[in-house]
Amino acid sequence: MGILDKLDKIEVNADQRISEQDLMYCETQQQAYDESRMALADMKRRWNAAIKAQREILGGSSSNSDTALIYLRNYGNISSSEFKERLEGLHDILIDTIIRYFNRTYHVSVSSELIRDALLPARPERGWRRDEESEKQYHKALQTLALSYNDIVDHIIIQLNGQSFSECALEELKRKCHTAAWNTYQKKPDYEVKKDIVRLISYACSCDNRWNGEKWTLRDSSKDILRGIAHYETGEYGFLPAGLGRLFEYNGVGYPLIEFSTCDKLKQIRMFKNGRMDIKFANAQFASAFAEQYLGLVC
16 A cells, blocks of 8 residues: 555545645654564563573572572663563654654644553552552553554544544634633733734833843743734734744843834834733734634623
8 A cells, every 4th residue: 555545535524625744744753663663672582581591590490589690680681571561662753753753743732641541451459459460460451552553643633522633723823812812800901902003001021130230031921912913913823923933042132122123013112110011913813803803802
């Protein structure tokens, strides 16, 4: 089966298109995962056989003492349990690696925890009395499990709730902007629109007077709103217009006013020592449209 045939198969199964680049990335991770599973299982088997042979030669078949392993016991942390733990942990690595790829590529927040719960064996509950047989069966299931990236992708699509990646990314972005712009306890906005200015009125920024001058920094919630502005300006995710990236720097900026001469919609951001921040747009229509689409008009 060729790449395009596999791509069509995923489209039908998941009802969501993933790109050929996505498919090739997943197949590469699958190959590395499969090879690692076979290698670790083989090393575990060989190591157990080597230990058994050493005990039979030096310690007698009835001895389990490590005194019979003088040629093997000094190899650091190498042991049968080490191979077992690494083998069992490969599933988490595959799931987390693929989830990170899709989250990073499409700017979504798919939960790897939910997918682990769906695809991995459930660990027995640990009460006051440990069920040795249940634990044994659990570890056996983990060591024999062979995950497929197709199942992981299917569960990623499930979490999109019928949306495309771009629709889900935009919804998440707007949800973060809305959360940042509203006082959920008092059910009122922490912003106001004044003609061409969207004003963040509640602790949007802070100024630290240092020996070498002022340092202006933003709250995380304000940064969420600025990410929304960046998308509103460019239509892209993860891209910040010239000058806007300085506000995301860890040490902040040394001045309260930043102008954006290369932007069509965003023109200026001014910060105040009382925590207020004014975001000036090219006109009142741009300001009101951003507030309506990204910040929301109701809590």
